[in-house]
Amino acid sequence: MMRPAFTLTILGLGGSVGTPPEGIAAEVVVVGGFDELDSLGATGVAGKIVLYDVPFTNYGETVAFRAAGPSRAGALGAVAALVRAVGPPGLRLPHTGALRYADGAPQIPAAAVSTEDADRLQRMQDRGTPTRVRLKMEAKFLPDADSFNVVGEIRGREKPDEVVVIGGHFDSWDVGTGSTDDGGGCVVTWEALRLMKKLGLRPRRTVRVVLWTNEENGGRGGLAYRDRYASELASHVMMMESDSGVFRPTGFGFTGTDAGRAKVKDIATLLRGIQADRISAAGDGADIGPSVEAGKMPSMSLDVDGNYFLLHHTPADTVDKIDPMDMSRASAAIAVMTYVIADMPDRLR
Amino acid sequence: MMRPAFTLTILGLGGSVGTPPEGIAAEVVVVGGFDELDSLGATGVAGKIVLYDVPFTNYGETVAFRAAGPSRAGALGAVAALVRAVGPPGLRLPHTGALRYADGAPQIPAAAVSTEDADRLQRMQDRGTPTRVRLKMEAKFLPDADSFNVVGEIRGREKPDEVVVIGGHFDSWDVGTGSTDDGGGCVVTWEALRLMKKLGLRPRRTVRVVLWTNEENGGRGGLAYRDRYASELASHVMMMESDSGVFRPTGFGFTGTDAGRAKVKDIATLLRGIQADRISAAGDGADIGPSVEAGKMPSMSLDVDGNYFLLHHTPADTVDKIDPMDMSRASAAIAVMTYVIADMPDRLR
Numbered sequence: 001m002m003r004p005a006f007t008l009t010i011l012g013l014g015g016s017v018g019t020p021p022e023g024i025a026a027e028v029v030v031v032g033g034f035d036e037l038d039s040l041g042a043t044g045v046a047g048k049i050v051l052y053d054v055p056f057t058n059y060g061e062t063v064a065f066r067a068a069g070p071s072r073a074g075a076l077g078a079v080a081a082l083v084r085a086v087g088p089p090g091l092r093l094p095h096t097g098a099l100r101y102a103d104g105a106p107q108i109p110a111a112a113v114s115t116e117d118a119d120r121l122q123r124m125q126d127r128g129t130p131t132r133v134r135l136k137m138e139a140k141f142l143p144d145a146d147s148f149n150v151v152g153e154i155r156g157r158e159k160p161d162e163v164v165v166i167g168g169h170f171d172s173w174d175v176g177t178g179s180t181d182d183g184g185g186c187v188v189t190w191e192a193l194r195l196m197k198k199l200g201l202r203p204r205r206t207v208r209v210v211l212w213t214n215e216e217n218g219g220r221g222g223l224a225y226r227d228r229y230a231s232e233l234a235s236h237v238m239m240m241e242s243d244s245g246v247f248r249p250t251g252f253g254f255t256g257t258d259a260g261r262a263k264v265k266d267i268a269t270l271l272r273g274i275q276a277d278r279i280s281a282a283g284d285g286a287d288i289g290p291s292v293e294a295g296k297m298p299s300m301s302l303d304v305d306g307n308y309f310l311l312h313h314t315p316a317d318t319v320d321k322i323d324p325m326d327m328s329r330a331s332a333a334i335a336v337m338t339y340v341i342a343d344m345p346d347r348l349r
Numbered sequence: 350m351m352r353p354a355f356t357l358t359i360l361g362l363g364g365s366v367g368t369p370p371e372g373i374a375a376e377v378v379v380v381g382g383f384d385e386l387d388s389l390g391a392t393g394v395a396g397k398i399v400l401y402d403v404p405f406t407n408y409g410e411t412v413a414f415r416a417a418g419p420s421r422a423g424a425l426g427a428v429a430a431l432v433r434a435v436g437p438p439g440l441r442l443p444h445t446g447a448l449r450y451a452d453g454a455p456q457i458p459a460a461a462v463s464t465e466d467a468d469r470l471q472r473m474q475d476r477g478t479p480t481r482v483r484l485k486m487e488a489k490f491l492p493d494a495d496s497f498n499v500v501g502e503i504r505g506r507e508k509p510d511e512v513v514v515i516g517g518h519f520d521s522w523d524v525g526t527g528s529t530d531d532g533g534g535c536v537v538t539w540e541a542l543r544l545m546k547k548l549g550l551r552p553r554r555t556v557r558v559v560l561w562t563n564e565e566n567g568g569r570g571g572l573a574y575r576d577r578y579a580s581e582l583a584s585h586v587m588m589m590e591s592d593s594g595v596f597r598p599t600g601f602g603f604t605g606t607d608a609g610r611a612k613v614k615d616i617a618t619l620l621r622g623i624q625a626d627r628i629s630a631a632g633d634g635a636d637i638g639p640s641v642e643a644g645k646m647p648s649m650s651l652d653v654d655g656n657y658f659l660l661h662h663t664p665a666d667t668v669d670k671i672d673p674m675d676m677s678r679a680s681a682a683i684a685v686m687t688y689v690i691a692d693m694p695d696r697l698r
Contacts, residue, residue: 093441320464320468
């Protein structure tokens with residue numbers, strides 16, 4: 001075996017199969033998206049390792065190559081797939097995350113590479129240098145195991161069946177310690193409830209904190225919540241998720257009626273003192289999504305000012321990136337917003 | 350073997366011995382410096398892995414733990430040494446670099462750990478949690494092999510024996526591609542000479558560009574230059590090194606006489622247009638050091654505004670960190686300063 005000219009910085013993708021112990025060695029073909037892949041077709045791709053080198057724009061747009069790219073390359077005969085890290089350039093930092101093998105498509109090994117390495121392979125291709133990569137990954141998919149959502153609540157003093165839900169997900173990719181995605185979200189929602197309890201505040205309606213399990217691998221905790229509480233979703237008043245990291249809070253996203261938005265904007269004026277009073281266009285979250293859709297209720301999310309997509313799914317997602325003062329501000333903002341929604345005479349619609 | 354609770358992000362140190370294939374497993378003891386190590390003594394250190402967790406202040410101060418720490422721990426019976434990355438906090442980014450085993454001290458394996466991991470091990474110790482680390486490193490030291498300094502020059506038109514030297518070192522740690530340490534320094538000094546040639550400028554004295562070999566492992570290229578040119582160092586006018594990365598140039602460091610400094614400040618006014626006209630207190634470099642000491646001549650270095658110590662010795666030292674405009678400005682600044690020193694009627698003293 002030839003001595004490699006350089007080593008790529010990679011992280012296997014969640015859900016990927018692994019390689020044989022000796023790895024998979026093949027020529028790399030770099031593509032700028034699905035159109036380019038399809039125009040190369042099986043002739044240009046079969047037997048090769050496909051690298052999707054698509055610079056990060058926003059998560060929704062770029063994550064498609066991580067999620068669906070391996071299957072689309074595999075269907076054309078590629079032997080493995082690499083994906084440019086779905087995030088802004090870091091310091092040779094790859095971003096892992098889940099892929100989804102399409103039914104019937106060959107399951108080929110897939111890994112994220114750092115933006116620096118993707119750029120380099122692109123430059124080599126542009127220059128006409130054929131590049132061979134040997135990919136070695138020990139990935140395997142274990143059978144499902146039981147895990148649980150963690151639920152706690154302050155029962156409402158007048159309308160205990162009307163429920164305001166706040167929470168985050170307490171699983172994370174194991175490459176870091178999951179402080180930003182989504183340890184912080186769990187802590188600040190839990191802390192918001194604790195603040196109410198500590199202050200002896202018991203609102204009219206129930207406030208429930210939910211720490212969802214297994215968001216990263218298909219949102220299983222969020223789906224289980226929807227199913228477990230199916231008959232009660234009609235009396236869920238609002239659900240809020242914090243899953244964009246805990247940096248300086250700027251306010252909340254809100255999805256719902258115009259009247260609901262006006263009410264939430266009104267409540268947010270209480271948060272001017274900590275500059276967390278902006279209400280932005282959309283309030284959503286991977287875990288609350290299924291229940292919100294089923295229950296047709298308003299939904300909210302904590303808005304923050306920070307570089308979430310640089311850190312999440314990386315080895316750098318560690319606790320030192322979180323400022324305790326930001327965390328206190330976020331807890332306070334969530335406590336105020338949630339308490340008022342749970343306690344005001346009229347139900348938020 | 351127990352499943353590890355987490356994996357440290359490490360880089361073996363240059364010159365370190367490796368571990369047996371199964372690794373070295375031992376309890377970690379975190380120390381804040383040599384005083385703490387010595388006060389623990391053999392009783393507190395023997396059989397353990399010592400972690401030097403000393404936050405980065407400046408390179409000279411902090412690098413002592415990387416260079417001498419392994420031997421001092423080994424002398425007290427430690428079985429391996431870890432060193433907090435010598436650099437500002439990055440994104441789980443360890444910094445490699447050379448260690449120097451002391452004569453007679455046991456040669457124990459040694460690695461750098463990221464600041465995040467050092468912080469974590471420190472927190473665990475502060476909390477009273479005993480932490481066991483298994484260190485696996487394949488490091489080995491190969492026999493010396495030949496390598497060469499690269500030398501090119503424009504011979505002076507009137508005083509060819511008086512020489513102005515500029516350069517950088519063209520070896521690097523192999524974890525990145527060495528763009529900042531010190532590919533950029535080589536390119537901008539070489540480019541300064543090329544600019545003179547392209548413009549048809551032949552100064553009174555010789556301008557020589559030297560790309561030194563093997564700086565990282567003991568400055569062997571710099572020592573070889575001193576020895577090879579020993580008899581000619583008296584007619585070396587000035588030596589300049591660029592080894593602080595190529596970011597926006599701010600001017601030059603200068604070490605020499607007051608008269609020399611006044612002259613260099615005067616020349617630097619030509620660089621006001623690109624804001625590269627500051628002359629700072631000291632101009633030095635690892636490669637020019639031995640020759641400057643032997644030849645008792647003025648020395649200079651390129652000053653830049655950038656986060657050199659974040660990038661150097663890391664996997665993130667890649668070409669994308671360099672701004673081509675900064676590189677052009679640096680080449681221009683070096684060309685102007687060097688040309689005037691080489692061409693002015695009186696020799697710089």
